[in-house]
Each structure stands twice: as C-alpha cells, then as structure tokens.
Amino acid sequence: MDDLDRLAFENAPIGLIFAENRAIRRCNGRFCEMFGYGKAELEGHSLSKLYPSTEEFRRIGEIGVEKMRDLGRYADERIMRRKDGALFWCRVRGQSLDPAAPFARSVWSFADLSEGRPVTEMTTRERQVAKMLAEGLTSKEIARRLGISPRTVEVYRAKLIEKFGARNGLELVARLVGLPLFESPAGGE
Secondary structure (H helix, E strand, O other): OOHHHHHHHHOOOOEEEEEEOOEEEEEOHHHHHHHOOOHHHHOOOEHHHHOOOHHHHHHHHHHHHHHHHHHOEEEEEEEEEOOOOOEEEEEEEEEEOOOOOOOOOEEEEEEEOOOOOOOOOOOHHHHHHHHHHHOOOOHHHHHHHHOOOHHHHHHHHHHHHHHOOOOOHHHHHHHHHOOOOOOOOOOOO
C-alpha cells in the first residue's frame, strides 16, 4: 500500500477493515473509535468479539457467505457490540476478493447508525425478527426462514411493537429503520 492509499484508508470517514477468514488483519482509526478498541486489540483477532453473541456471529456468517458466493459482496444493517458491551446499529458492507472463497480475503466498511437508531434491549430471536421485518418480509416468510410458526412470529412482532412504543406494524418498521415519525396535523389530514 503506497502512502496515498494508506492515508485514504486511515482517514476514511467510516470504519474500514481488511479481513482474512473473518479475522481482522488491518483496520483504520474510525473502526477502532467506533468499537472502542485500540488497533492492537483488533488486528489479528476474530470479528466475533464485535457481535452481540457467538450465535449471531455464526448465523450472519452463514447468510453472508452464501450471498458473497453469488455476488461477491454483502450488505446489511445489524446490531454490533462495542468494547464496553454497549450495543449499537451498524451498516455493514463487504466485498470479497475471491467469490469462490468469500471470507478468505475481504474488505468491509462499517457505519455507526446509533445516532438515528437507538438500540432497544432485545433477545436474539427478537433481533432476528426485527431485522427481517425491517427488510419487508411477511410473518410467513420470517417463519420459514427461522423454522418457527407464523403465529410465533406474530407474538414476537407484538412484543416488539410494545418495546418500541409503536402503534402498529408500520410504525414499528419505521422505528426499526430509523425513519422519522410524522404526526398528522390537528385536522387529521
């Protein structure tokens, strides 16, 4: 990497990493700042330490590797964990250097979304359902993907509506994706 490339990588306004087999090989300052670690605490270590649980690290890896085999890239918005244990919403985008071996060598960007999207305490299953609702999936589609009944998805949806203080499913999705909520004028229009 020449000086100009290094300067751009180190000073990018978003977190950047180069990873090999889901381990951080290089990361920039913004990435370290976002997660609250020093470079030495991240470089050479598994990305698993940045996930809410090892189960989510495994599950998102399974989803990501399939998409990266098809397209060579992957993107989502997910909850990540800082060094102090705080959870936050993060936009993650990745590009594999070899789609045949998606995680062998890849470049990833991370953008902190916590300012516009606060985290509400959720179980792993609630996070899974919330993520899929935000992607626009129906209860039946979510149920198929998670191997649970549509009625169980509806139970989780109701819990999420209550936790987020939403009036209905549309408002829940707006809160999940961080859209501003507009109140109707006094006349109802």
